[in-house]
Amino acid sequence: MGETTQTKALTGVEGLDDILAGGLTRRHVFLLEGSPGTGKTTIALQFLQEGAARGEKCLYITLSETEEELRDSAASHGMVIADAIKIFELVPPESLLDEDQRQSLLYSSDLELGETTKMIFEAFETLQPNRVVLDSLSEIRLLAQSSLRYRRQILALKHFFSKTGATVLLLDDMTADNLDKTVHSIVHGVIHLEQLAPNYGSERRRLRVTKYRGQAFRGGYHDFVIKTGGVAVFPRLRAVEHRASFERDTLKSGIVQFDQLLGGGIQRGSSTLLIGPAGTGKSLFTLQFVKAAVQRGEKAAIFIFDEELGLLFSRTKAMNLDLEQYQRDGLIHIEQLDAAELSPGEFTQRVRDRVASFDAKTVVIDSVNGYQASMPEENALILHMHELLQYLNRQGTNTFVTVAQHGLVGDMKSPVDVTYLADTVILLRYFEALGKVRRAVSVIKKRTGWHEDTIREFRIGNTGLVLGEPLSGFQGVLRGVPTFVGERQPLLTSAKEGQDDSQ
Structure with a gap:
């Protein structure tokens, strides 16, 4: 039987076993509602497929689907x-479908419920399975017609299955009565699935383990998707559970003046926020920093929300930064x-997969504005960003996050304030001087050491970024x-005087 000697039955659903601390406790009854x-049926099929792959006998009892x-x-x-999965399609006996043979002295539900239970028991006794799925409880609830009879019926099923040592998954589509929590008090654990419909975009799905007797589990909501191959669950990240050892050395950008502004560079395992208006x-x-990482022999991962990749490749290639070639070279x-x-x-x-499997030591998220669009609430965004940045810091990964402020000059506002989350905050600004629109950069915050408190002008030229004094x-x-308060101020000039060579 392979895994049957273990105390947990793996669900076969990517990420769900992590949330359940190893799977479903064997010889118990669980509710998936x-x-x-x-995605209930898909999860149920994956649960049985996992059992079959481990040499277990499985039974799918269906009351609603053929x-x-x-x-x-x-x-x-x-x-x-x-082949190890037996599908038992439970249909009413022919006598219950024939109007001429319907009983008139007894409620039809008395016969139908009794016949249904009997057929479930017979199917189980015939196969003696290790894993069972019963789909769905809504049909049994309708046959029972009252909460008391329904509770007694579920208790009878639970006692029967507990004697056999099978791990049972009951499915409930919650179409009869959403307020009826009868089964919740009886089963060993409850997994609740939700589908949300945002104002724009595809539907969002999430799940929550609301009960698991005698077992610690990963609480809260966890996003999941239904894709080709089945359901994939994304466990909520808790940065405190992840820590790696690494040397906190100082990493340089490759631009001398910029590194001077940063007080020597960025410390490994820190997060940097770049904030400023568009462009x-x-x-x-x-x-x-990605270019500097590659030159050090490290890998980087870039996640772009706002810009089309073809445009990004073409404009950076014109500055002697061939991202497309970097990608082809792995x-x-x-x-x-x-x-x-x-x-x-x-x-x-x-992001976690890229850090783990690709060994990315530099991660770029461009931008938080695009990331915020996937979040229903700003507070949730901050919590997600907090856990993600803390996780990346603990892995020794350098993270660079951008935020586009509203407006171009003067009083500008950010769509969300995440400055307190970052270890280093770099502020970019437009300013007008001598009849031209120029750009300035300054370091507002750096937790990991000293930095210049000055403001430096910079220019985007054909060879990339150029910083001045x-x-x-x-x-x-x-x-x-x-x-202008000084006697003379040196300003940067374009490669061709009078032309704007910015990209």
Whole structure:
């Protein structure tokens, strides 16, 4: 029987066993509930497929779907139901379907419920399975017609299954009475599935373990998706559970003036936030660190929410930064994300996978504005970002996150304040001087050491970023319209005087 000697039955659902601390406790009855379309049948099939793969006998008792429908559903996920899985299609006896033979002195439900229970027991006795799925309780609830009879029937099923040593998964589509918690008090554990419909974008699914007797589990909501191959669950990240040992050395950007502004560079295992209006060059500053990482022999992962990859490749290639070639050489992983189709949990899992499997030591998230679009609430965004940044820091990964502020000059506001989460905050600004729109950069915060308190002008040229000396002759640069207070202030000039060579 393979795994039957173990105390837990693996569900076969990616991520769910982690939430359940190893799976479902054997010889107990569990409830999987959710409205139609949340993925109950798919999870149930994966649960039985996992058992069959481990040499266990499995039984799927269906009261609502036909065997052909179940096999079609499995085929849509690329599954072939194993021979070790017996599908028992429970249909009413012919006498109950014949109007001439219907009983008139007794309630029909008395006969139907008794016959249904008897057929379930007979099917079980014939196969003696290790894993059982009963789909669905709504049919039994309708046959019982009262809460008391329904509770007695579920208790009878529970006592019967407990004597056999089988692990049982009861499915409930919650179509009869959402307030009826009869089964919750009887079963050993409850997994609740939800489907949410945002105002724009695809549906979002999440699950929560609401009960698990005698077992600690990962609480709260966890995002999941139904994809080809089955259900994949993304366990909620808890950074405190992950820590790796690494040397906290200082990493340089490759631009001398920028490293001076940073007080020597960025410490390994820290997070950096680049904030400023659109077009100031936030992405280019992050890519400078990606280039430096590749030159050190490290790998990087870039997650783009806002920009089309073809445009990014072409404009950076013009600055002697060939991201496309880096990708072909396996030096970086770059991925364009659609916030309307992506849940926060799935995004977090993608980042974790790149750090674990690709060994990315530098991670770029561009931008929080796009990430926020996938979040229903700002507070949830901050919590997700907090856990993700803490996790990456503990892995020795350097994280660079961008935030686009509203407006271009003057009083600007951020869509969400995540400055307190980052270890280093770099502020980018436009300012007007001598009849031209110029750019300035300053380091506002650095937890890991000293940094310059100056403001430096920078230019985006054909060879990339060029930084100048501190702007000591101007006052009010961060407000956008500075006042000249010095005797003479050196400003950067374009490669061709009078032309804007910014990309």
